[in-house]
Amino acid sequence: IDAMAADAARRRQDHLTKPRGSLGRLEELAIRLAGLQGTPNPTSDPVQILLFAADHGVAAEGVSAFPQAVTVQMVRNIAAGGAAIAVLAQALDARLEILDVGMATDPGPIPGVRPERIGPGTANLARAPAMTDAQLAAAMNTGRAAAERALDGGARLLICGEMGIGNTTPATALTCALLDQPAEVIVGPGTGLSPEGVAHKADIITRALALHASEGSTPTELLARLGGFEIAAMVGALITAAQRGLPILVDGFIVSAAALVAARLQPELRHWLLFSHQSAEPGHQQIIAALEGDPLLDLGMRLGEGSGAAVAVPLLRLACALHQQMATFAEAGVSEADGALD
Amino acid sequence: IDAMAADAARRRQDHLTKPRGSLGRLEELAIRLAGLQGTPNPTSDPVQILLFAADHGVAAEGVSAFPQAVTVQMVRNIAAGGAAIAVLAQALDARLEILDVGMATDPGPIPGVRPERIGPGTANLARAPAMTDAQLAAAMNTGRAAAERALDGGARLLICGEMGIGNTTPATALTCALLDQPAEVIVGPGTGLSPEGVAHKADIITRALALHASEGSTPTELLARLGGFEIAAMVGALITAAQRGLPILVDGFIVSAAALVAARLQPELRHWLLFSHQSAEPGHQQIIAALEGDPLLDLGMRLGEGSGAAVAVPLLRLACALHQQMATFAEAGVSEADGALD
Numbered sequence: 231i232d233a234m235a236a237d238a239a240r241r242r243q244d245h246l247t248k249p250r251g252s253l254g255r256l257e258e259l260a261i262r263l264a265g266l267q268g269t270p271n272p273t274s275d276p277v278q279i280l281l282f283a284a285d286h287g288v289a290a291e292g293v294s295a296f297p298q299a300v301t302v303q304m305v306r307n308i309a310a311g312g313a314a315i316a317v318l319a320q321a322l323d324a325r326l327e328i329l330d331v332g333m334a335t336d337p338g339p340i341p342g343v344r345p346e347r348i349g350p351g352t353a354n355l356a357r358a359p360a361m362t363d364a365q366l367a368a369a370m371n372t373g374r375a376a377a378e379r380a381l382d383g384g385a386r387l388l389i390c391g392e393m394g395i396g397n398t399t400p401a402t403a404l405t406c407a408l409l410d411q412p413a414e415v416i417v418g419p420g421t422g423l424s425p426e427g428v429a430h431k432a433d434i435i436t437r438a439l440a441l442h443a444s445e446g447s448t449p450t451e452l453l454a455r456l457g458g459f460e461i462a463a464m465v466g467a468l469i470t471a472a473q474r475g476l477p478i479l480v481d482g483f484i485v486s487a488a489a490l491v492a493a494r495l496q497p498e499l500r501h502w503l504l505f506s507h508q509s510a511e512p513g514h515q516q517i518i519a520a521l522e523g524d525p526l527l528d529l530g531m532r533l534g535e536g537s538g539a540a541v542a543v544p545l546l547r548l549a550c551a552l553h554q555q556m557a558t559f560a561e562a563g564v565s566e567a568d569g570a571l572d
Numbered sequence: 573i574d575a576m577a578a579d580a581a582r583r584r585q586d587h588l589t590k591p592r593g594s595l596g597r598l599e600e601l602a603i604r605l606a607g608l609q610g611t612p613n614p615t616s617d618p619v620q621i622l623l624f625a626a627d628h629g630v631a632a633e634g635v636s637a638f639p640q641a642v643t644v645q646m647v648r649n650i651a652a653g654g655a656a657i658a659v660l661a662q663a664l665d666a667r668l669e670i671l672d673v674g675m676a677t678d679p680g681p682i683p684g685v686r687p688e689r690i691g692p693g694t695a696n697l698a699r700a701p702a703m704t705d706a707q708l709a710a711a712m713n714t715g716r717a718a719a720e721r722a723l724d725g726g727a728r729l730l731i732c733g734e735m736g737i738g739n740t741t742p743a744t745a746l747t748c749a750l751l752d753q754p755a756e757v758i759v760g761p762g763t764g765l766s767p768e769g770v771a772h773k774a775d776i777i778t779r780a781l782a783l784h785a786s787e788g789s790t791p792t793e794l795l796a797r798l799g800g801f802e803i804a805a806m807v808g809a810l811i812t813a814a815q816r817g818l819p820i821l822v823d824g825f826i827v828s829a830a831a832l833v834a835a836r837l838q839p840e841l842r843h844w845l846l847f848s849h850q851s852a853e854p855g856h857q858q859i860i861a862a863l864e865g866d867p868l869l870d871l872g873m874r875l876g877e878g879s880g881a882a883v884a885v886p887l888l889r890l891a892c893a894l895h896q897q898m899a900t901f902a903e904a905g906v907s908e909a910d911g912a913l914d
Contacts, residue, residue, distance in 0.1 A: 247649050248656055249637065249763040254852060254872025256883070295591065295909040303906040307589050312899025314590055321893040421591035422909055510596060529868070529887075530596025541598070544886030545871075551663040557654025564645040567637040567764055 231501055236265030239272070245558040249567065255526065259504070259546055260553035266477045266502060267386065271554055274546035277324035277479075278385035279536050280376045280467055281308060281315060282392050282460035283343075285334035285351030287360065288438075289396035293431045295422040298351075301395045302337050305330065308393065308535070309342035315391055315535035322543050325385070331372055332459035346372045348459045355400060355438045359455040366454040366462050373466030381474050387546065388471045388478045390464045390485050391536020395421075398511065401487035403435045403456040405513050407443040408490055409520055412436070416513035418483070421532075449494040457491070464488035469495065472502040479546065481539040482509035482532065486517040493521055506542035507531055573843055578607030581614070587900040591909065597868065601846070601888055602895035608819045608844060609728065613896055616888035619666035619821075620727035621878050622718045622809055623650060623657060624734050624802035625685075627676035627693030629702065630780075631738035635773045637764040640693075643737045644679050647672065650735065650877070651684035657733055657877035664885050667727070673714055674801035688714045690801045697742060697780045701797040708796040708804050715808030723816050729888065730813045730820045732827050733878020734802045737763075740853065743829035745777045745798040747855050749785040750832055751862055754778070758855035760825075763874075791836040799833070806830035811837065814844040821888070823881040824851035824874065828859040835863055848884035849873055 239261045244250055251257065263272035283305045289298045307313040308328055311320065319326040328343045334351040337343075348369045352360040361369070380388055398420035405416050413435035419428050442455035453462055465488050471478050473496075480489055480503050493500045505523035508514060510532040518525060526545055531538045559566050581603045586592055593599065605614035625647045631640045649655040650670055653662065661668040670685045676693040679685075690711045694702040703711070722730055740762035747758050755777035761770050784797035795804055807830050813820050815838075822831055822845050835842045847865035850856060852874040860867060868887055873880045901908050 246656075247646065247654060248875050252763070252873065252875040253656065253879070254874065256871060256873070297907050300907050303904065304589065307899055307904040307906055310899070310904070311897075312589060312904045314588075314595065314894055314898060317894050317897045318890060320897075321890055421594070526871070527869070529598060531594065531598070532596065533590050533594040537595070541887065541890055544890075545883065548660060548663055548883055548886075552656055552659050555653075555659045555662075556656060557649055557652070562645065562649040562652070562654045564649055565639050565642050 231265045232268035233265060235268050235270050236261050238270035239264030239553065242270060243553065246556040247559055247562050247564050253552060256549040256552060259549040263477060263550065266475065268475065273550050274387045274543065276385050277322065277387045277389060277543055278380035278383065279315065279319055279324050279326045279389045279391055279540065280380065281326060281328045281536060282331050282390065282463045283329065284332040284394045284459035286394055286396040286400060286458050287352050287354035288356055288399050288434065290354055291356050291434045293399045293434055294396045294420060296395050298334055298395050301393060302333050304393050305333065305343060306340060309340050313535060314533055314537045315540060318537060318540035322540060324540065324543065327376060329372065329376060331369055331463045352458055355403065355456055356434045359442065360400060360457055361454050361459065363454055369459045369462035370466030373463035374470040377467040377470035381476055385476060388476050389481065389536045389539040390467055391481055392460045392464065392484050392534055394458055394460050397458050397460065397484055399431060399435060400456055400458045400461060401484045402513055403438050404452060404487050404491060405517055406435060406439055407447065407452045407456060408449065408494060409516055411516065413439065416516060418511040418513055449491050453491050461488045465492045468492040469499060472496060472499040477504060478502050479539040479542060480505045481536045482507065482534060483511040483514040484534055486514055490517050490520060507538035509538065573607045574610035575607060577610050577612050578603050580612035581606030581895065584612060585895065588898040589901055589904050589906045595894060598891040598894060601891040605819060605892065608817065610817065615892050616729045616885065618727050619664065619729045619731060619885055620722035620725065621657065621661055621666050621668045621731045621733055621882065622722065623668060623670045623878060624673050624805045625671065626674040626736045626801035628736055628738040628742060628800050629694050629696035630698055630741050630776065632696055633698050633776045635741045635776055636738045636762060638737050640676055640737045643735060644675050646735050647675065647685060648682060651682050655877060656875055656879045657882060660879060660882035664882060666882065666885065669718060671714065671718060673711060673805045694800055697745065697798055698776045701784065702742060702799055703796050703801065705796055711801045711804035712808030715805035716812040719809040719812035723818055727818060730818050731823065731878045731881040732806045732809055733823055734806065734826050734876055736800055736802050739800050739802065739826055741773060741777060742798055742800045742803055743826045744855055745780050746794060746829050746833060747859055748777060748781055749789065749794045749798060750791065750836060751858055753858065755781065758858060760854040791833050795833050803830045807834045810834040811841060814838060814841040819846060820844050821881040821884060822847050823878045824849065824876060825853040825856045826876055828856055832859050832862060849880035851880065
């Protein structure tokens with residue numbers, strides 16, 4: 231992180247034609263992006279969205295309101311432009327790469343979807359480790375390579391998104407294990423479970439934690455046993471982004487769980503995370519607190535796909551536009567605040 | 573308000589390819605705009621920003637951190653594209669009309685500024701009524717005419733903004749009088765007063781309230797005695813917008829004070845107000861509570877000019893894009909939630 235660039239950006243903000251600090255978090259955003267990008271004139275564009283899709287063996291336990299077939303159906307819908315993240319990417323003129331990192335059945339070629347299949351979904355984490363060490367390495371490498379492609383393409387901001395029926399269960403299990411919290415504290419309704427469904431999901435997660443998590447478990451072990459292919463791929467993508475200086479706009483609960491794992495593997499990664507929104511999924515707040523985040527938006531969203539992060543993109547764009555294009559007091563011939571009262 | 577259009581929009585939201593309600597307030601926004609615009613396919617564009625500038629006799633009491641000359645300097649800066657609202661309007665491709673409704677001295681022609689001068693600033697409300705009844709009527713008519721122009725130009729969303737050194741003082745005085753609160757509860761630092769400056773401002777407002785406000789005072793009387801030309805013009809613009817079915821995206825403290833006056837004159841106007849953001853100015857919360865608003869953003873902004881409302885425009889745009897462009901479950905061939913768990 232470039233403290234000199236951030237300082238230069240802060241000095242510029244203090245001379246723009248407005249009361250100091252009156253743009254609030256938009257000023258902070260510009261200054262923070264300046265430090266992350268190493269330039270006093272930061273930009274959020276181009277924005278690269280990486281959408282990782284995978285299935286989860288634990289779906290067999292009835293932990294989702296939707297049947298597993300919805301994962302591939304929604305991937306087709308995203309590729310065809312009909313899903314929320316596809317509409318948002320188009321409206322925002324953001325790049326969208328869709329990766330099949332292991333849906334339950336191989337759908338064959340889908341235009342606009344990159345096949346990077348680690349396996350036919352994970353194993354059922356309530357009964358066995360979700361993936362092998364080799365699968366974990368392959369999933370993380372797939373995410374790393376996707377982030378490298380984004381960087382090679384000139385991306386200045388990364389959004390990770392996900393699609394995977396049942397994936398609030400591995401995300402919750404990982405969050406419980408890493409934050410040392412019982413399932414009841416973190417678990418939520420996901421796409422729309424009834425209270426009975428939520429209680430059942432908590433039982434499944436409690437069973438998985440008893441099976442796979444112990445005090446000495448490393449983040450890597452927990453990710454293999456309790457994770458998902460798309461979550462592991464996102465961990466890889468986030469690590470590469472932070473290592474190579476690409477700021478990350480973090481979506482909701484699933485992506486934040488991946489960010490939590492990534493930050494345990496690379497603690498300095500935390501500084502590259504800009505939290506876009508507070509999800510309605512209850513466990514999200516705990517992850518944000520653990521990572522000392524401060525979400526920009528609180529709109530009651532709980533859709534996933536990277537949609538919450540996409541909705542926050544205009545705030546970064548406007549923060550950068552104001553930072554770059556506003557006149558200074560000197561340029562505009564505007565008097566500054568009276569010293570006596572300032 | 574068209575309940576059938578809102579119901580049609582709600583039904584559409586319930587069939588889009590996402591868990592019901594998972595877009596949170598973006599769903600509510602689309603449904604609400606549908607009801608206000610009387611169409612199941614609402615849109616936020618074109619956006620019209622009306623920027624009203626005026627000066628305030630009460631500035632002589634030392635109630636602002638900035639000298640009065642800054643009003644005209646900032647109007648020139650807005651017209652030249654260097655001020656926050658000008659940068660935002662350009663970045664958002666929103667229309668911006670700038671009106672001089674009574675700065676302290678006539679600046680002569682400024683390209684891009686419409687001269688609609690009611691007078692050379694208001695009288696000092698700490699010592700006399702801010703304006704005459706004739707001036708009040710003229711200011712309100714100027715705002716009404718501006719809203720009519722916006723409507724004639726096809727605007728689908730209205731933002732009012734203001735520039736006027738010292739104008740948190742009339743806005744605070746009006747808020748105190750209409751909400752029956754003492755100055756100390758509502759007053760804030762405006763553009764950056766010291767704690768001593770805030771206490772002095774509270775004293776000035778208390779004096780003005782004793783002079784001009786009594787139990788039987790009507791909103792119109794209070795607006796003339798305690799208001800400002802730009803505040804009165806905004807009251808007129810807001811009333812016309814609501815009467816003619818143009819949704820209003822409300823900015824921060826000053827515009828909200830105008831909205832409070834307007835809602836006292838036309839109670840049903842409240843339904844046309846979409847509150848864009850929670851300002852850092854402390855009195856703003858009380859106005860929002862009185863008008864039962866629920867701001868979309870809370871970014872610590874306190875700049876005025878309509879800047880907070882402008883920053884929220886992309887949320888409305890994305891809400892409308894999602895509403896119009898997302899596929900339904902049937903269109904996309906996606907399975908709906910399991911009945912047993914839904």
